[in-house]
Amino acid sequence: MKIRIAEYCGFCYGVKRAVDMAYKLAEANESSGTLGPLIHNPQLIEDLNTKGVPCRESLDEFQAGETVVFRSHGVGPDVYEAAHAKNLTILDATCPNVKAAQKKGQALAEAGYLPVIIGEKNHPEVKSIVQWAGKHAIVIECIKDIGNVPLADKYGVLIQTTFELAKFEEILAALQKERSGEYKIEKTICLATSQRQKAALKLADEVDAFVVIGGRNSANTRHLYELVAEHCKRAYHIETASELNEEMFKNCQNIGITAGASTPDRIIKEAIRVMENMESFESMLEQSLEDAHV
Ligand code: F3S
CATH class of the missing domain: 3.40.50.11270 (Rossmann fold)
Incomplete structure (x- = not known):
């Protein structure tokens, strides 16, 4: 394997x-x-x-x-x-990317725009951006939230850094259709999340089983797992190597591994070490962790 x-x-x-x-x-x-x-x-x-x-x-x-x-x-x-x-x-x-989004939110409000943040209402980053963007700032996380956006002459749009780009574009198009006016759009999205998702999806189609490593309370790890599970029937979300066993990889030739943006290297390395020591593995790491963009 x-x-x-x-x-x-x-x-x-x-x-x-x-x-x-x-x-x-x-x-x-x-x-x-x-x-x-x-x-x-x-x-x-x-x-x-x-x-x-x-x-x-x-x-x-x-x-x-x-x-x-x-x-x-x-x-x-x-x-x-x-x-x-x-x-x-x-x-x-x-994170400097979050700081930039906070500053842009503040600048939009000061320039007379109604700040509209597209993102998850309860995400701590979004809450922090709202606080910088002032009391009129509003968060929308889906198309049906657009009804809550007050009428304004000028809208300043920001995105949660970890929001899905395709979803953002869909919500923005609907917002511009339902609320006409001047728009200033700050694409404050961060590439790290989409890079991890694209790389996992690419691999998911090429392997028999997939291990996604990361905290169960990590939204980006859970999302990675959901994406992978749509493409690979034997997808597992583990927090640590202690959850791994041989049965998970029975009759598998290729095993994919990814980890959320909050998973430390040592936890990933430990999982790889445990898998390599399983009888059925031949210790053939196609790409070392040092070579991956971790
Ligand atoms: Fe910053 Fe992007 Fe990570 S905003 S915290 S580098 S996901």
Whole structure:
């Protein structure tokens, strides 16, 4: 049997940056914590916790002088103000792509546009963009939400960085049809998600079984799994290598592997190591993890 790794898989640039910042902080041995889980991966959150950077749910749990890490999804301006007021040191791990979307939202509102954010209402990144885009900003996540968009002369459209491009285009076309006016469209979408999806789909058609690795609370990992499962009958979503067994790969020749944007390398490598050690595998890694764009 042969293991094949998707060309793009695992940590995206913004998540890698945030994780590196948090581990550097852990090495510095300062009293600190992340505001909310740094990424959607329980194993990494636990590891950071044991290294002295625990996850805290609110700024109330921080004491003056401590360091607070803002995660890659970003936070609103009021959170920066509250952290300063508490005399906390801010380690800002907001992904630069998210930061750009926040700034564009703010600029659109200041220029008199009605900010319309196309994305998931409850996603932390979208919530942070809304806070920068001001009180009139509105989020739509499907065509039926367009009815909630107030009439305006000028609409400024932004997209959740991880939103699906095709879905965005469909919603935007319907919005422009139902709400006429001037439009300024900021394509704040990030390529990392679509690269991972395309690479997984390409591989899914060529393998007998597919393992998608990542936290069950990670939306992008779950989405990868759903896409793969549509093309490969034996698709498995695992969080760690402990969930793997030989039965999963019975009579399979080629096994595909991918991982969500919040899955650490060491978890992917561990899964590969366990699979290679299964009797039926011949340790034929077609592409090493180092060669893949992880
Ligand atoms: Fe940033 Fe894109 Fe990752 S917005 S956090 S690089 S998915």
